[in-house]
Amino acid sequence: MRVALVAESFLPHMNGVTHSVLQMVRHLERRGHETLVVAPDGGGKRESAPYGRTELLPSMPMPSYPDVRVAYPTTARLARVLRDFHPDVVHLASPFALGWKGQAAADALRLPSVAVYQTDVIAYTERYGVPGAVPLASAHVARLHKRATLTLAPSSASEAQLAALGVDRLRRWGRGVDAERFRPDRRSEGWRARIGRGELLVGYVGRLAAEKQVEDLRVLCGIPGVRLVIIGDGPERERLGKLLPGAVFTGFLGGDQLAKALASLDVFVHPGESETFCQTVQEALASGVPVVATGRGGPVDLVRSSVDGWLYAPGDLDDLRDRVLDLTGDDAKRRSFASAARESVVARTWESLGDQLIDYYREAQRLRPLDDASRGRELTRREGVAPPERRPWKRYIALGDSLTEGLCDTSRMADGQYRGWADRLSTMLAQGLGRFEYANLAVRSRRVRDLVSEQAPQALAMKPDLVSIFMGANDLVGHSADPLRLAAHVEKVVRDVRDSGADVLLVTPFLPDRPAARIFTRRFTLYATELRRIAAATGSYLLDAAALPALRDGTMYADDMVHLSSRGHRYLAYRAAEALGIPDAEALGRLDDALHGFDPVDDPAPQGDWLRTHALPWVWRRMRGRTAGDGLLPKHADYVVIPGRNAPKRSKLS
Incomplete structure (x- = not known):
């Protein structure tokens, strides 16, 4: 990967921004990636990064703080610098002045950008008492970070501040510490x-x-x-x-x-x-x-x-x-x-933070084409906008196909029975409640038409207060699928559920990272873009699974390489909990994954075995107009009770 780091501050002025940029350049180069640091020069002092390439731009000192220098390139010049380097991603370190030009150049070149929020410029302008500067600084910070593909905030306070400004796609990224030096x-x-x-x-x-x-x-x-x-x-x-x-x-x-x-x-x-x-x-x-x-x-x-x-x-x-x-x-x-x-x-090493940052770079690479598709259709990017305030739901119904049914998740289940992410989510939602009711109307191979004609009417008759909708993948891999028409049908269902007074968790379908799946990428991208719009327009919760880089990992999938493994269902359940505002969902998910552990498959099944066992039967059913779900009924067609934390018995789903 080639990473261009555009930094507001750099050597010889040593501060938090410079320090973190140097740490990341060192880490990226050690991992085999190529780096370019673009930063203001030091006036009479010019000092390059000890690793990778450095492009220092003419700068001037701040009048009240001469140690801080501000670069003033044109966007065209900065775009030329980036174009010559051919980066895969642009890292904006504490962006404000040079960072704004860096974001504009990234947009011109259609490059993904990751903006790292490190300096509270708004508080600084307030502290220095410049008349009228605070609203201008707030508007500038909001506009810049909304344009970035991803924004990384170092703390909960920073996340809350940026969210209040309407910044979306917020992720947490702290700072490492040199525990060998500081001891x-x-x-x-x-x-x-x-x-x-x-x-x-x-x-x-x-x-x-x-x-x-x-x-x-x-x-x-x-x-x-x-x-x-x-x-x-x-x-x-x-x-x-x-x-x-x-x-x-x-x-x-x-x-x-x-x-x-x-x-x-x-x-x-x-x-x-x-x-x-x-x-x-x-x-x-x-x-x-x-x-x-x-x-x-x-x-x-x-x-x-x-x-x-x-x-x-x-x-x-x-x-x-x-x-x-x-x-x-x-x-x-x-x-x-x-x-x-x-x-x-002691566990907060720069190495672990560096690897996490690389994962965010990859997520930004995946998200940038989605943003371009949204802008091309004059849609506003809405993923990350604060969802409605969470309330203590007591009746949850899951709608969908095989992924929501839980196919291939056999953890703690008898032969022929499956658990799934929605079952796992129900146990988390039940915590702290005396009585929690859950139904799962999902059946493998179901399509959007089944959502409209069967599942949604049945769910509305059961008067839930929370409904998850994860549907559309089976339609999108079909002949001549129309993502916009499918999304319109889903939107009607979402609006009907919202009109009933229930909340909706809308989940975007995703594709495994396999060459055979790439022919459907455009359909899935367009459909996911529409679901994001629907979630924003209806005040629904959004689990943007299509934008989660972890779901490209082969260890998340079962042997058929289509359905999620138990690990994949665990991961999706905790991401759903996080989207719904369940406290500590992210930390609990990491702990759960560590406790279960997994053994990656070093040698995948031979292609012939996979074709014979999984692919050919699927094609044969399609040719005959049949599906794997023919004749099957939902596993929880009526409510089952999930005991809360203080209940005397454990549910079989826990």
Whole structure:
């Protein structure tokens, strides 16, 4: 894969954006991918990335912050740079000015883009008090990230902020930590003696700028037996020297010097409320240092209050002081928090984050053609728009074909019986409810006409409050299928269900990643685009399975290479739960997959066996006008009761 990384900031100016870009370039090159970094030059200093290619563009310094430089190329020039490199995907690192041109160039070249949200520009403009700048910055951020194929947010606070601006296709991508460099045994008693002369050290690491709110640390000055340590530099250095009497300012530290300083602190503090992630908090935790940070923004996802640190009420400086006093005044608690701090981050490696990013690149490659199809039909891309507010459903009915029936998912089932993603979803929906009713009217080989004439009327008569609709694949592989006409029939069903007062979970059909399936790609793409529009127009929940790169993985499929395996059904169930807003669905899905494990098939069945066992019988039935579902009835034509968490019995579906 060839990846072009367009970065707002780069060497020699070292900050969070530069650091993460360097980490990703290193990881991509090690994985055998080719990279190009496009970034502002350093004025008189020009420094290339240590790996891959670098294209530095003319830039000018920001008037109030000369260390930050802004590049000003034309879109045409940037498009030429990208075209010469022939990237497969464009990575926009903390995009705003250069990133906007990068997105425009990507659109001109029809390249997928992944925008990484790293800087809360809106909060910065608010902090610096530029008249009228906040609405302009908000509109610009929203417009840019809506154009990106995917947006990666580092924290729950960032996701909520972007979602409130109407940004869709949000995915979570945090930051890795160098746990080899930042570790507790870097602690230096010699360094501590030079800085604090036997005192406890409470320190901050980061840029000294107004948006970091370092001046709030004035409430820590004068605490007996405690020395405040400020590590970093920036435009606020001189003013902070006057506001923080007795504090030790070390200036900028990097590399092993920073690792030694961090590990030598007793408590780390960070007062900034506009952090999208806050990498220094993570590095402090890796160094075995308990953290006191504001309960807003990125630190909320990093600090486990009362376990490895404290989150204080934003803006409440008395609370900040009390939390620091709690740790500096209790040696045993401080040691306990320090041990938990290290444990909390050791698994957050840049390697694992890099591999996750590569998966997002592949997802963006799959999504870009769908976006082009939507724009070609003057449709608005709607995947990712916040669904209706979740309510405690008590009656759920699943409609569909073999995938919703659960074909090939034999986990914990008797011979000839199948479980399936909808059965699994019903057990998650039942949690916390005293009584939950579930019906599954899906039957293998059914088509949209069966949804309209049989399944939907039967479901409406049963008065559910949630209905899932996963139908259309059998039609789309048929002769002369019309995706638009099929979608129109589905839309009528969706509107009828919504008019009854029930919610709808609409699922887009998907294709396995096999050469034989590619002849149907255009039909499935157009149909999925229509379903996205229908979900948005009717206020329905959307499980965009067609856009999930994991469903291209062969281990998700059964021996027939068409239906999902038990692992595939588990995966789809948790994605459905996530779409419906069930708490912690993503984390539970990863845990479930890890607990079950799987053995990838190293040598797939011989092509002749597959043709004889699966393909030829299917073709023979089609030629005779028959289907595998002829004469079959739904497995749960009436409601079955799924006990909730407090119920005395377990359902056979659990």
